[in-house]
Amino acid sequence: MNEHKTIIELSNINKIYNLGNTKLQVLFDICLQIYEKDFIAIVGPSGSGKTTILNIIACLDRPTSGQYILNDIDVNSKSNDDLSEIRNKSIGVIFQNFNLISRHSALENVQMPLLYSDITDKKTRTRKARECLEMVDLTDRASHYPNELSGGQQQRVAIARSLINDPDIILADEPTGNLDSQTSRDIITLLKKLHEAGKTIIVITHNDEIAKETMDTINLKDGKIV
Amino acid sequence: MISRYLIDNIIEAASNLLRNKPRTLLTSLGIIIGISSVIILVAITNGAKTIIEEQLVSLGAKTIVLKPIGRTRSGVYRGMAQDFNQNELSLMKAMPTVESVSPIVKTSNQVSYRNKSQVVAVVGSNEDFARINDWPTESGDFINEMDVQDGARVCVLGASVQKRFFGAEDATSQSIRIDGISFKVIGTLTEKGLTPGGRDQDDFILIPFTSLNRWDYKGQLYGISNIIVSSTTTEDLEFTKFSIRKMLRETRGLLKDEFDNFEMVTYEKITRKILQTTNILKILLSAIASISLVVGGIGIMNIMLVSVTERTKEIGIxxxxxxxxxxxxxxxxxxxxxxxLFGGAVGIALGYFLSQLVSNFVGWPAIISTESIIIACLFSGFIGIFFGIYPAFKASRMDPIKAIRNEQ
Incomplete structure (x- = not known):
């Protein structure tokens, strides 16, 4: 059914939060397979566990039980620092509220992941960051600070930052949630472009327009795939 | 690779600190005060130490006082004491590590000037007496080598004698009679005052010790009761002592199992004790000053904790x-x-400046050693790292999911 190889494989993932005396299970036996160059939407009501799944896929969180294979690597067996490296190199994350560092310019924000990579040459860093800003059509805003940019522009800076290390996977948690419909459309176009360029993209969204563009939609309800 | 990483980090840290200058300055104030007070205190105590050392040397840290003693196996008594003689004196003078030698012959005689007549202590010595005792003349000259060679009938008056016999009038060039023999006053000594024990140090007349011997009509020669020897340097003192002892034992023909019939007193031990005390003082004062460094370090830790909390979201990102x-x-x-380190650098500069100021005020030199500057640098770096560890680790252990949701 799909000629591409599996890039993400979740098997029997459970996530239980300890809230003092009570335990809250947010994910129940999630099994999920995502192939290279997929464009997937995760939808569901709030509290259904969408963000928790995304955090686990992003290697920001660990499942309570179950196995997560990313690019043939068993993620659970890796240390936090190894996970940092995986996030740095193979995963780009985009958030609803952009999460840029306000005291750094757009260009500095975009090149920040390089600070934690092997690329130490300052010129290479700047060149790469400029290329990424060019991809999101923001070269003229390179020296602007986040509070000098519109929401759509900030999100494009965040997308440029997620692209800097040329990751295979882009994860977006409601990327248009804080944007008006016109800017949302720009961001959708941008994500489509990235998909066409060969990235695997997983988007959590309420936006039907995004869901329409994706290859597949995963529906979550009460921590289960329905 | 590593150095690039280091430079990036330092530039990032510096730009961060510059964004909030007043806070950075206030945070480093504790270190500035701590480092500068350590620098000042060490500089001032070092200065004081050199002054004390100089004074000790002038007071006789390199002098040896020779006294005759008689000693038997059962103990010490004065009876067998053997005075020193001129031969021994000249042998000592010839020693390479000996700077000067001054004999002391003590007697007291009837002294008269015009209608005043009193018994006064008369001390026979030589031209080195003034130098060894650091005792300049108030007016006129001190006795010289020729006077000693010739046994000249000249004398120098102690300040109290000058006052008693001449009052306000200058005694120089006048003649006085000692035991009826006329001596020419060639100078007077400056006033030294009382000893801690209350003895008047200025109440004596100094004459060439040779003339004392020549003039004694009773036919009895005065022995040299004390000799004060000054070594060329403090370091040579031990060797000088050793050479004198060897020479005296040989000339006096003492057998191996016989005790010395003389004694050598030095101020070495006292000197060492005093210098030790100043060292203890230095350590104590620096320790007190170091407390402010620790307080400064806690200030850094406090601000770093605030900074970590403020930047929770950034850390998450x-x-x-x-x-x-x-x-x-x-x-x-x-x-x-x-x-x-910034605090340390400013502290060193401030400490340098202030210790010059304090030095002018207290009137002794402030000695800032490179050693104390290096230690100050290392110590402030250490404080920064030590008190930064806890906040830094706290930051590094953050859960990125929680941290990134933090809105400041």
């Missing part, structure tokens, strides 16, 4: 995009170390 825990630790340690 950094971890999300790939920062490892050591990257976060390093980022915050760079900041705390930089604050401390």
């Amino acid at each position: 950094r971890i999300t995009i790939g920062a490892k825990s050591r990257d976060i630790v390093f980022q915050f340690l760079s900041e705390s170390a930089l604050i401390a």
